[in-house]
Amino acid sequence: MAKKSFPLSKVYGLLEPGPVFMVTTARSGRQNIMTMSWHTMMEFEPPIVGCVISNRNHSFGLLKATKEYIINIPTVEIAEKVVGCGNTSGANVDKFERFCLTPKPADRVSAPLIEECFENLECLVADTSMVSKYCFFVVEVIKAWIDPAVKNPQTLHHLGSGNFMVAGEKIKLKSKMT
């Protein structure tokens, strides 16, 4: 199924619930994938996201050098691949090949989209002032894609030590300021 462009003004609703996501980076013809869930929205539009990528991760150097990455949000159907990417290092493994994931060209950045993820967010690093102290990168989402066939994405939420919560039922409550 071809992905469709997704409005930047709605990106916060994808990240605010706290899903695990996979960051893809690319440099000098090599690509990498990193699984993570230490992230937060920081502004609605343009969507600004803050995330921690440890300097012990192979992706840290790639991101510092290229200043761009893609956030790929997976669902429970590929949970084994998500955890596999989190348990291996891109220093010695081609994770696309190892975990049978499909890289697709992005529109605005060099890093690849992961085809198997229902949502892909192309990002540019916007602020590195907290990288040295906290490995905290502030990025701006400049282009968003969604798989229109996925109506009720069962995202993964990490509880620690390999335990995950899968997105459950949805409820609606009045949320206008009164």
Added chain:
Amino acid sequence: MAKKSFPLSKVYGLLEPGPVFMVTTARSGRQNIMTMSWHTMMEFEPPIVGCVISNRNHSFGLLKATKEYIINIPTVEIAEKVVGCGNTSGANVDKFERFCLTPKPADRVSAPLIEECFENLECLVADTSMVSKYCFFVVEVIKAWIDPAVKNPQTLHHLGSGNFMVAGEKIKLKSKMT
């Protein structure tokens, strides 16, 4: 049910899945509650948390002045109260009174615990260098409490516009680095 002390080393597993939480602050005998979900873990232990509290919120000034707050994590049972606190301003409403929530004294900070939340994290502001640009506060959790009777907390996860996802089933996957 009396709350019990909770190990600081396990706090990340409560916040990493991305639950909505309620921040309590106190100053000069007045208390406030703010509902939010723009937060991320930044370090395991001591647990460091980053969160955005807009300068349009009454809690912003209280937090800047007192440099301490409490993170209170609610479950779906009190969803109406959680949303109610998000839809009103502490500038003109006593939210504990309005929403029948119970303030309890904390151990290490002046802000009150919300009794009805299954988890309470006492926090001190650790870094304000990103407050002026992003309203982003870095805090350290110095004391954590849990209600031992709540075995499978059904946390709330905000999807935007008053839509929430309720924590669903749990799965376990091998997560050791190989």
